[in-house]
Amino acid sequence: MSNTAKELTAEQKTSLLATLKTRFEKNSHRHKGLTWPDIEAKLESEAAKTWSLHQMEMTGGEPDVIGYDEKTGEYLFCDCAAESPKGRRSFCYDREALLSRKEHKPAHNALDMAAEMGISLLTEIQYKELQQLENFDAKTSSWIQTPAAIRKLGGALFCDFRYGTVFLYHNGAESYYAARGFRGMLRV
Structure with missing residues (x-):
């Protein structure tokens, strides 16, 4: 968590989005009825949230979408590593x-x-x-x-x-x- 600006480089963001997309597609049972393009579009406009997901990934959390809050219009990401993040x-x-x-x-x-x-x-x-x-x-x-x-x-x-x-x-x-x-x- 050394980046105090809480922004990812273009390379970090591209890599993270690719990782999240692969995990999303591999684990469809966690988010039935949700589509990656909608989630990716939301992530593109949320730099600070993307930074947080990167932190989750870097600490071993393997974040994935586990739901959608209809009231707020927010996707719910959670650490989905098999064991508590290392x-x-x-x-x-x-x-x-x-x-x-x-x-x-x-x-x-x-x-x-x-x-x-x-x-x-x-x-x-x-x-x-x-x-x-x-x-x-x-x-x-x-x-x-x-x-x-x-x-x-x-x-x-x-x-x-x-x-x-x-x-x-x-x-x-x-x-x-x-x-x-x-x-x-x-x-x-």
Whole structure:
């Protein structure tokens, strides 16, 4: 995330759009009834959102379209990597949790990195809806948006998929693990 202008070069944009198109065509079960030309046209007019998708791609998220919001006219992109994105693992939940660690601090935290990327962590409902498309996080887990009341008490929520079921768990927000990252959502 070194590009503070949040713009891609022409070469980066061309490469990203080709990758997204290939993934879109390969995984049609994720976005039935949607067509690539409509999505590409929307992306052409959204430089900052395209930059965010590039960040999702560069951190291992493999973003893909998973829906369309008829009310807002926005396409929903989500990290569709089989496991929690590799470039976003070993982070605690938020800045407060990061600052509370006296030693062995992780490199970053999920909420701040998501904000820097221009995406949001999935909610519990979004995570469960994603799992309806196919199974994700069979070996990893992903932080999700945590209600303020839980966070105020020091906790944070994460989910994974085991034994044919989506599980919702809690942990101290300051915890971090090599197999826990976060998935993001971007509305374009």
